[in-house]
Amino acid sequence: MELLTLSQIRGRVYRLAKVIAAPPGSLPSFGTVSELYIEVTGAGYHYVSWERGHEFDRRTTRDVDELAYWIFETITSSMAWKFELPHRIPDQDCRRLAFEKQLDLLSNLSPEWAKRQEAEQREILRRHPFDDMARTRAILCVHLRDQGHEGDVADALADERFPPPIPEIIEDE
Numbered sequence: 001m002e003l004l005t006l007s008q009i010r011g012r013v014y015r016l017a018k019v020i021a022a023p024p025g026s027l028p029s030f031g032t033v034s035e036l037y038i039e040v041t042g043a044g045y046h047y048v049s050w051e052r053g054h055e056f057d058r059r060t061t062r063d064v065d066e067l068a069y070w071i072f073e074t075i076t077s078s079m080a081w082k083f084e085l086p087h088r089i090p091d092q093d094c095r096r097l098a099f100e101k102q103l104d105l106l107s108n109l110s111p112e113w114a115k116r117q118e119a120e121q122r123e124i125l126r127r128h129p130f131d132d133m134a135r136t137r138a139i140l141c142v143h144l145r146d147q148g149h150e151g152d153v154a155d156a157l158a159d160e161r162f163p164p165p166i167p168e169i170i171e172d173e
Contacts, residue, residue, distance in 0.1 A: 129167055136162055
């Protein structure tokens with residue numbers, strides 16, 4: 001299987017980005033080192049992220065669809081969180097809105113990508129369930145500390161009043 005060129009990949013990414021009105025600054029660079037960039041070598045397509053002048057993550061695949069998923073998983077996550085902030089609902093876990101928005105964006109690009117991301121979100125939620133009472137619990141903690149309770153005591157009292165969700169037991173840990 002012959003690999004696509006950087007120019008061909010860039011064209012595909014730009015076409016898909018238009019579908020969801022992705023901000024130009026959210027797109028990776030192609031062949032030029034930047035915070036997020038794409039390379040093509042004989043080994044395959046490389047999705048590379050840099051942070052503070054060092055390579056932070058490098059993923060390699062020979063499947064252009066896999067590369068595109070990695071690119072748009074990142075872009076749609078960023079877009080979803082930017083959408084969530086001004087639409088935040090008090091006393092609702094902010095991930096509810098952001099996760100939903102990301103799935104909506106991905107489904108406009110590929111139903112398979114949306115299904116894949118939904119499965120990844122389910123795994124996150126299995127380990128870290130939605131917590132709609134986090135804000136209320138935090139406000140109570142501050143109030144209890146202001147009343148003179150030590151931090152650990154305030155946390156325990158707030159948790160007793162508004163219990164945090166319990167993650168599923170994970171056998172492999």
